[in-house]
Every structure is written in structure tokens, then in C-alpha cells.
Amino acid sequence: MGLICHDVSDPYFAGIAGGVMRAAAEQDLLVMLASTFREPAREIAYVSMLRAQRARAILLIGSGFQDRAWGRAMDAELDPYVRAGGRVAVVSRHRSLRVDTVQPENRAGAAELAKALVALGHREFAALTGPPELTTVAGRSAGFRKGLAGGRASVSTGWCGGAFTREGGHLAARRFLASGGPRPTCVFAVTDVMAVGALAALREAGVRVPEDMSPAGFDDIPVVRELSPPLTTVALPLTEMGEHVIALALRTPSGAGCSRVFRIDGEVVLRGSTAAPAGS
Template structure:
């Protein structure tokens, strides 16, 4: 059963002040000392209290701000998605407030509460959900309360939030990527991946495992190195792979940011690509075709996904969450080739 949302009177009682004093402290009005105001705000934060102001704002038609939460503000994947949200937002006369969560559920909860407090019209979450539904349960409760008060929510990726969603073609994309490497003749394949707690990673690996099984291989028998879903994570994963498995002929990174790190690590160790090791990524960020060698990857329509998720967020609520599938395409470039010998 969902825990009851903290009310202003609950905060006032816990802080030992009147509800009027608590209201003035939370709004920043005069009439309370700095010490009391600080105590009330501290107690409110501990109780997860957020002033229910968005419904009043929405009722007056005054809100023109959308909240967008991304996992990594520096990842080109999220840059492209944000670009789509910003483009459609501008066409609709909306401003977009962007927050960064670092794939941390606690940071995500904090950011959601801040967006609610800032009276946004809708909240868009771009990025993977978590395999364990319990991880996002606190965020789900906040978003349900936000929607009950008139706000709207839409997400990109597979989440357990009960919201409208744009679903990247992660499973089928993973299968296509593995089928490409297998068709080239690779059997000693290693994988540089983000945390398996993320649904994006789980779904992409599931597609890869499906393709491997069709070729008589088992993903559990191949190197799978979990690291941060970043360029630095890709570098660390590559060094770990080559140290333990120097005979690999291909490294598949489960996003392009990691793949860039893989290429950098191989270059630092004097390993030629694709002569000695083929490298592939996932997402097809704009820089992928300008790398050396140009990166083979799975293309997702990232900017379009940003537009689609905002379109969903601007629609009236429906009785059941809406779903939009993206599709994918495999883009073969110079970073993959048949293994030597």
C-alpha cells in the first residue's frame, strides 16, 4: 500500500510550529526567524514534503514549463533526445528545465520533487528504468501524486512507473548487432555493458543472447564486463577484457559512449581496429560516423524519440498508459570486419 503523502500540517507538527509559520517558512515569506524557517525546511525535506502548487498553476493555465530528466547530460544520446524535446517545446511555446540524475534513483527522486515544487506542467524522464521495480517505487509514488494533481508524465525506456512511454527497440537491436558479428565469423566476442540493473542493458543483452543461442553459443560463456555507461567505463572495460581474454576478436559496447572509450583503449594498447579486434556500439550518436574507424552501431531515432515523448506528455491523460515503439536499423561502418584467420 502506498504511503500517505506528507501534508503541510504534518511538517508543522514535526517541526513544532503552527501551520501558518510552516507555510511562511516554506514560501520564504517574512514573519518567521531564519532558524525556524531552516528547521521547517529541513523537516519538510526529511518527510518528502512538496508543496502541492502545480495543480493550482495548471488550473489557471499558467504553466509553460516542462521538466526533462536525463541520466548523463554529457552523453550524446541524451543530447539528441533533449534536442528533440527542446525543438517541439519551442514550437509549442514551452520552456524546458533539464535535470541530471546520473542513473541514481535517489537523485532521480530529488529531481522529481524539485520539478514538482517548480510547478512544471509535465515531467519527462529520458533514460533507462531499473529492472527491480522496488528501486523506482518512491519516484512512482511522487509521480502518481503529481498526476493526481493535474500534472502529466511520459518516459523513454522500459520503466515500472505506469506512465506513457516511448520504447527504444533495445531487444531487437541487440539481436541485430550480435547477428552482424556472428555473420562476419566472430565467436570470441566480449561485451562492455552498463549496469545490468538497468532495463536498457537487460533488454539489449537479452536480444544478444537470443542471437548467440541461435548460433549455438551461450552469453554466459563469453566475457561480459559491467562498467559505467560512459567513455571512461568503456576504457576500463576494454582493459579488463584484454587482460583476461587477449584472444577476443570483437568487443560490442552497449552504447556508443562506451564504444568511444573502447576505441580509445584499443588505440592506447596498439590494437588495430578492425584488423585485430572489431568494435561496435549502440544508438548511432552523430559523432559515430566521424570516428576513426567509423563506428558500426545500432541506430535509434533519438531526436524523434524526444519529440514523441513530449507529444505524449502534452496529451490528456488516458485510462491506460500509451506505448510508442521506435524501431531500429543496423548501420555497418569500418569498425567491424571478419576476424583474421
């Protein structure tokens, strides 16, 4: 069985991979693990290799790409593999892939987080979004925007792109801090890893958290509970997501042309990194 993720050093993917490995071990299954580092061509190449090795199942973990050429190339690899009896299950993939899916409710979770932050009194936000070609970025950004609109709030400092890493979040935060415009009272990062980097940048700039600015993330990776202050986020059951995706891959196929979607709700967890803005 092959497990392909974007970057296993990222705690989000490590948590899901841990759930896969634990469930596989209980059934004496061997899992080969590969990281694509978010390179679409590398992902397709790894799928092709697993096909050639006649892997029992292929698990794809992580966002899809908003790229039709990538979608066609992936379909060209997966369709004959499935027709030959191979099994495919994915986490957080593009809807164009007609396979069994564990789908975190990214849009809804981000909308609920935005509403909770608006309820604290925040109206001016910055958003650290990551690579725009990723479907996870699109879903979480759209959900957050929708949640803000309902509370008559806005992203005043802009949607700041960056790598899906601590360094990417750090650099994006430094950019909006140096922009010279009015500072937001709250910063939303589409992943916790980016939020950790942003938190470091705020501290370096002398910005007090949460007194001057409130950062929030998404995923609830373990480290964010140990930060000072701990990070507000949208919690996903990462280990369980890994267990669910391997279970989908090992179940009896649902039928020709059919695919199952196992939806995972996120839970907004308010922690010490967010508070009502001064003067609210």
C-alpha cells in the same frame, strides 16, 4: 515543464533533449533540464521538486532501475501528480511505471546486431555492459545473448561491467585485454559512448581495428560516424524520440489506468569498425 535525464553531457541524452527542446520551442514552452547522473535518489528528489512547482509535465529520459524500492518511491511521487492533472511521459523506462512511454526496442536491436556480426564470421565475443541495475543494460545484454545463441556464438571473454561513459568503456576494454585468455574477434558495447572508450583502449594496446578485433556499439550518436574507422552500431532516431516523448506528454490523456507505448525500432548499421575475422 521539467525534463530529467541521466547525464545531458552524454550525446545520447543530448540528442533526445535536443528533440524535446526543439518541439517545446515551437509551442513557446519553457523546459527546465536536470541531470541525475544515474543516482536513483536524486531522480526521485527532482520529480518531487517539479511536483512542488506544479510543472505542467514531467519527462523522464533514460533507463529505469531494477530496484523495487526505487519503483515504489517513484510511484509514490508520480501517482498523486497524475491524479492532480500532471502529465508524465518517459523514454526507455521500467515497465512498472504506468505512464506514456517512448520505448526503443533495445532487446530486438541488440539481437539483430549479434546476428549481423555472426554473419560476418565472428564466434568469440567480449561484451561491455555498463551498470547491471539499469533496465537498458538488461534488455540489450539479453537481446545480444539471444542473437548469439542462434548463431552458435558466445561471449567467451565475459560480460565486463563499467560506467556508462567513455572512461568506463576504456577501463572495461583494458580489463579484458589484460585477462590473459584467448582474445575475442569482436567487442560489443551496450552504448556507443562505451564503444568509443573501448576503441581507444584497443589502439593503445596495439590492436588493429578491424583487422585484429571488431568493436560495435548501440545508439548511433553523431561522433561515431566521424571515427576512423567509423563505428558499427544500432541506430536510434534520438531527436525524433525527444519529439515523440513531448508529444505524448501534451496529448489528451488516454484514460484512467491506461498508458500508451510508442515503440522505436533500431537499425543495424555496419561500418568500417567491423569486418570478417582473419582466417574466416
